[in-house]
Amino acid sequence: MIFLNRRLKICSTPSVSPCDFLRGRQKSIHAKKAIPGSSANKGGCETCHGPGSIHVDKGGEKGAGIIAFGKKKGDAKAGDAKCLSCHEASSTLSFWKMGKHKSAGVSCDSCHTVHQSGKKNLKMSEPDLCYTCHKDIRAQVNKRSHHPIKEGKVSCNDCHDPHGTFGKKLVKADTTNELCYKCHSEKRGPYMFEHPPVEENCLNCHTAHGSNQAKLLSRKTPQLCQACHDWTRHPGAPYTSFETFRGATPSKQLTARDCMNCHSTIHGSNGPSTRGLRFVR
Numbered sequence: 001m002i003f004l005n006r007r008l009k010i011c012s013t014p015s016v017s018p019c020d021f022l023r024g025r026q027k028s029i030h031a032k033k034a035i036p037g038s039s040a041n042k043g044g045c046e047t048c049h050g051p052g053s054i055h056v057d058k059g060g061e062k063g064a065g066i067i068a069f070g071k072k073k074g075d076a077k078a079g080d081a082k083c084l085s086c087h088e089a090s091s092t093l094s095f096w097k098m099g100k101h102k103s104a105g106v107s108c109d110s111c112h113t114v115h116q117s118g119k120k121n122l123k124m125s126e127p128d129l130c131y132t133c134h135k136d137i138r139a140q141v142n143k144r145s146h147h148p149i150k151e152g153k154v155s156c157n158d159c160h161d162p163h164g165t166f167g168k169k170l171v172k173a174d175t176t177n178e179l180c181y182k183c184h185s186e187k188r189g190p191y192m193f194e195h196p197p198v199e200e201n202c203l204n205c206h207t208a209h210g211s212n213q214a215k216l217l218s219r220k221t222p223q224l225c226q227a228c229h230d231w232t233r234h235p236g237a238p239y240t241s242f243e244t245f246r247g248a249t250p251s252k253q254l255t256a257r258d259c260m261n262c263h264s265t266i267h268g269s270n271g272p273s274t275r276g277l278r279f280v281r
């Protein structure tokens with residue numbers, strides 16, 4: 001009792017980590033008797049840490065005999081197996097085995113801490129959680145044009161499932177385009193006149209996270225368009241690499257004019273005859 005009182009006294013002092021740990025564990029979903037499948041009803045500590053007898057016999061020697069979730073060399077896999085013994089059946093983990101996180105050796109407790117009661121037991125919230133390992137993505141998201149991730153309107157999780165997906169790159173859709181259509185449904189069409197690279201893959205022209213060009217474009221125009229379109233076919237608009245539409249040297253006819261000034265329905269068009277065909281409104 002004295003011990004407990006002393007414990008509570010320490011615990012009323014903020015920022016004492018062992019107490020946070022204790023409190024967190026009690027509030028955690030896994031410690032709740034009211035939840036039928038919780039570890040509290042299935043063998044408590046040992047459902048995750050394995051049998052504690054050796055640990056106890058050795059007078060509580062750190063790590064002896066128990067699973068210490070990565071703190072002990074080589075036991076991250078054993079830890080994951082414990083989590084999966086209860087969670088494998090849920091739809092959340094259906095594709096865990098196919099995902100890159102598993103094959104790269106990222107374990108459940110890289111992202112989760114079951115001794116805390118925070119949202120979904122996460123170690124920290126998104127996107128910071130993801131940035132601890134994906135610094136390159138943070139750099140992309142800081143570029144001039146970006147999906148509004150730092151503004152909090154879109155999260156990594158809207159597009160990715162960190163637990164694995166059927167499709168590649170942990171993307172939450174069968175194809176990239178299906179993912180984009182979820183939020184940009186107007187780009188799905190159907191259009192009378194389709195622009196083939198759009199139907200094929202939005203990332204033919206856009207980047208997913210961020211770009212220094214406007215509108216998440218992967219290159220600036222007209223170079224973007226000219227990667228596929230030969231200028232010689234364009235009627236009455238000759239220019240060279242020194243005389244681009246936007247180039248430093250003024251071009252003869254099309255100074256400061258961009259392809260999209262005229263070809264404004266670049267994702268597809270229902271306009272009549274050649275105007276639709278050529279995406280000029």
Ligand code: HEC
Pocket residue numbers: 030039040044045046047048049068069109112113114115116
């Ligand atoms: C649902 C699974 C689970 C249950 C149940 C569980 N633990 Fe843990 N424990 C973990 C994980 C995972 C870690 C690794 C640290 C983390 O991710 O929070 C851990 C870490 C620890 C640590 C090390 C903390 C540190 O920071 O060094 C101790 C001590 C511990 N657990 C004790 C217990 C005790 C005592 C119980 C029973 C009252 C218990 N655990 C129940 C999963 C569990």
Ligand code: HEC
Pocket residue numbers: 029030035036037038039042047048079082083084085086087090108109112114118119120121
């Ligand atoms: C004895 C079974 C059992 C084990 C072992 C277990 N869990 Fe759970 N877990 C549950 C139950 C039951 C729930 C609550 C119902 C649900 O969400 O499925 C839960 C919920 C969760 C949640 C959601 C929490 C929330 O707030 O919604 C996360 C995340 C989680 N577990 C992660 C883990 C991790 C990581 C491990 C391994 C360290 C683990 N679990 C081990 C049974 C278990």
Ligand code: HEC
Pocket residue numbers: 080083084087092093096101106107108109110111112120122126157162163
């Ligand atoms: C790369 C980070 C990461 C890893 C690794 C990871 N998770 Fe998660 N997990 C998350 C995030 C983020 C969420 C929250 C998803 C959300 O809010 O929709 C989550 C949610 C969950 C949930 C709650 C699902 C729900 O719909 O309520 C469970 C259960 C869970 N994880 C279990 C696990 C288990 C078990 C493992 C290991 C096999 C694991 N996670 C590995 C990031 C991760």
Ligand code: HEC
Pocket residue numbers: 127130131134137138141147149154155156157158159160169171176179203208209
């Ligand atoms: C609007 C949807 C969207 C959002 C939001 C998003 N991503 Fe992506 N991400 C994608 C797509 C699509 C790809 C696949 C690109 C490809 O196929 O090359 C991808 C690829 C990746 C890759 C693999 C990169 C590579 O070069 O192979 C990582 C890592 C990644 N995303 C992490 C993140 C993180 C972390 C966040 C949150 C900060 C995030 N993503 C937010 C759509 C998104």
Ligand code: HEC
Pocket residue numbers: 099100101104106110111126129130131132133134156157160162168169170171
């Ligand atoms: C503990 C480190 C770690 C954390 C945290 C983490 N990742 Fe990863 N992630 C990796 C590693 C390692 C890889 C595989 C190597 C690579 O491709 O860079 C990877 C790969 C990926 C990929 C590419 C998958 C592929 O098939 O190529 C995506 C997408 C991704 N992570 C998204 C996320 C998201 C979203 C979060 C946050 C919820 C997150 N990651 C958190 C370490 C982490």
Ligand code: HEC
Pocket residue numbers: 145146147148153154158159176179180181182183184202203206207208214215216217
């Ligand atoms: C989860 C929803 C979501 C998904 C999925 C999504 N986007 Fe977005 N996208 C947004 C939001 C929100 C904005 C910002 C709109 C605004 O600010 O008006 C945006 C903006 C954009 C912009 C304009 C950027 C700018 O600088 O104005 C482009 C281009 C774009 N998205 C392309 C894509 C592509 C390509 C994909 C598929 C890889 C995709 N989006 C998937 C939600 C999404």
Ligand code: HEC
Pocket residue numbers: 177180181184187188195197198199201202203204205206215217221260264266267
């Ligand atoms: C052939 C190159 C190309 C492809 C492929 C492409 N886009 Fe675009 N997209 C553009 C250009 C160029 C702009 C800028 C238009 C402007 O500035 O007037 C743009 C702008 C956008 C915008 C912001 C402005 C708007 O119209 O809402 C969104 C959102 C967008 N694209 C989504 C998509 C999606 C989703 C796909 C895949 C279905 C896709 N794009 C495929 C070239 C392309």
Ligand code: HEC
Pocket residue numbers: 195196197204205221224225226227228229259260263266277278279
């Ligand atoms: C990845 C390659 C690719 C990119 C990038 C691309 N296009 Fe296209 N574009 C095509 C293909 C393929 C066709 C179909 C040609 C055909 O049917 O003969 C086409 C058709 C067109 C047409 C109709 C031509 C016709 O003969 O009917 C116009 C106009 C056009 N694109 C303009 C643009 C503009 C402007 C951009 C830059 C924003 C652009 N394209 C970027 C591949 C591309």
Ligand code: HEC
Pocket residue numbers: 222225226229233234235245254257258259260261262263274278280
């Ligand atoms: C000043 C307006 C204007 C600008 C700027 C412009 N175009 Fe065009 N383009 C047109 C018109 C109008 C047509 C249709 C001509 C016709 O129907 O015969 C056309 C036709 C095309 C065609 C189809 C040519 C064919 O032979 O069938 C392509 C491809 C094309 N443009 C690409 C581009 C690209 C790429 C750019 C930027 C580098 C660009 N255009 C800039 C007005 C423009």
